[in-house]
Amino acid sequence: MSNKPVTVAVVGAGNRGTLYASFSLKNPDLCKIVAVAEPRRRTRDVFVSQYDIAPSNVFTDWKDFIAAGRLSDCVIISVQDQLHTQVVQACAPLGYHILCEKPLATSAEECIRIADSIKNAGDIVFAIGHGETNLFFSIQNSYHRSFLFLFLTVLRYTPYNKAIVDIIQSKVFGNPINIVHVEPVGYFHFAHSYVRGNWSREATSSFALLTKCCHDVDILCHYFHPAVPIKVSSFGSLSHFRKSAKPTEAGTATRCLQCPYERECAYSAKKIYLEPVVKGNLGWPANVLTDGPPDIESITQALQEGPYGQCVYESSNDVVDHQVVNIEFSNGATASLTMVAFTEAICDRQTRIHFPNGEIIGDMVTFTTKNFQTGEKIEHAPKFEEGGNHGGGDMGLIRAFVMAVKENNNKSFLGEGNCMDHALLSHLVVFAAEKSRREGKVIDVGNFERDLRAQMGM
Known part of the structure; x- marks a missing residue:
């Protein structure tokens, strides 16, 4: 492991970029922010001052940042969703290790293209702020050049979800049969982000299930791994904010x-x-x-x-304010996801996992296990060692990403059972669910991906 801190550039110094960058303030021995691209003057000036960035490494546009060549070991991409593909495709050939905020892209086709860009980029570490544990893969692309892929998602990396996954994988209650998962967005949070804010219109962002719940679908897929989703249906509408x-x-x-x-x-x-x-x-x-x-x-x-x-009833929003998603997995297990705006809780997800011999009931902070065989009931309160949102997953994500770069292909980081195909799959399930909602029919996930690739000439 190098004794030097990993150098990091931030493209988009908004809420998410600033949050990830703050890790360096508490961990200067691990990473240092050395460049920024941010169009807003005061936001940019505050960021530059806080991280003492040299004037030559300060940019108002991400394209100017790219034109300057490689300025750091890593880049954090936290621009608006519709720019993710362009910025990733521009950074990857320069050899940047990349942490890209969720979602991967705003269309299923772009998700595939962004994956191909990473595969063709050579030896780089890639992470998506969509939630996963420290899983690293050295695999071969079609050009026989290996690359190191780190698929991190915020929810998967929380101490809470890591503890739940440990119980699932222990099979102490058997394999999970059904999961009921609720994402309570929060009444004023939804009004802020999805009625008045950046994610209010599909034309300028994407549909709400992708922008809000792609990591919820991902964590459900993670709980059931190695079973994979095979069918999906969904219902929802814009009912109130009109x-x-x-x-x-x-x-x-x-x-x-x-x-x-x-x-x-x-x-x-x-x-x-x-x-x-x-x-x-x-x-x-x-x-x-x-x-x-x-x-x-x-x-x-x-x-x-x-x-x-603006009045929430006079705004130009068009994304749904409530939606349900039903998923059937390859082993016959089922899951349901409910996203709803009208809650006091803000993103404090509630989950019930049902097994043949037990049950887990949790709220993203603590959870209870009930053993049907012994009658034992245990309260679990996983420790949050670092700050950030998503139950501590944000700081866990950036730490794992930085350590991956710092130690490169260190075998201690290797984990079981994930790759870019799994990252794509959880995104494609979201797109299939939205297709179901719009068309009113059950979507076969495998056929959906095959049809999509055929249309792209793959």
């Missing part, structure tokens, strides 16, 4: 700051953004609205002029 649901008391108001119903409205932008800032809360979600740290003046201006101040 003009027909607007309270009559709101009248013709299109912005919260001018709305007579604002104090009674659960989705008041003044309640969600301005009032917390007045009380000194300068973090999420208010910090997403401004270029640089938020204050009363900048938040007020954003609510007066930008999308975050």
Whole structure:
């Protein structure tokens, strides 16, 4: 292992890029941020100052960053979803080790293309912020050049899910037969991100199941491994966040700051953004609205002029606010996923795993196991050693990625049973589920992938 810290460039210094970069502040011996590409001036300046980045390594556009050649060992790609494919395909030939935020891409075809780009790039480490344990693979592509692939997903890397997987793999209760999984998005979180925010429209982002729940589908696939998903069905719609649901008391108001119903409205932008800032809360979600740290003046201006101040019933959103997905696996097991906006909990996933001889019930922080044979019931509280969101998975992800680069193909990092095909599969299940929702029919996952590849001439 090298004694030098791994050098890292960040393309997109928003919420996710900043979160991953913060790992270096607590672990300067492991990694150092040396370059950034970020179009927003104040956000860029704050980031440059915090990480003491040389002026020659500061860019306003990711294309200028690429044109400068390889500037670091690694790159964290946390741009908007629709740019993932372009940026990955540009970084891979330069030999960057890559951590790309989820989803892999916004179309099934691009997921395949981005995988091929990595396979053809030579010896690089690739990670997707979509959640996995430390699984590394040295495999051969069609050109007989090996590459090191690290498939990390945020949910899989939490101490909570690692503990659950250990129990599943121990087979103490037998093999899992059914899983019921709920992703409670949170009523104001959904309004922030999927009604007013960056993921509100399919044309500028993608459908909600992909942008919000691709890692939920992935963790279900991980729980059932080595069984694979074979059939999927899905139902859902945009039921509430539409003009027909607007309270009559709101009248013709299109912005919260001018709305007579604002104090009674659960989705008041003044309640969600301005009032917390007045009380000194300068973090999420208010910090997403401004270029640089938020204050009363900048938040007020954003609510007066930008999308975050619009009435949720007058916004241009078109993604579903609730959806269910049903999956059948190759061993006959089944799973259901419910994504719903209308919850107090914010992404505190709730899961029930049913076995022949036991049950696991968890909430992403703690879980309970019940042994039907002995009657024993045990409360489990896995320790969160590092911060970040997703139950500690974010920091686990960046740590594993950095260590993979630092130690390269160290055998202690090798794990069982995963590869780029598995990364693609969990994404393709999401696209198949959305096809089912739109067309009202059960989708055969294998046929879906074969048809897709045939259309691409593969």
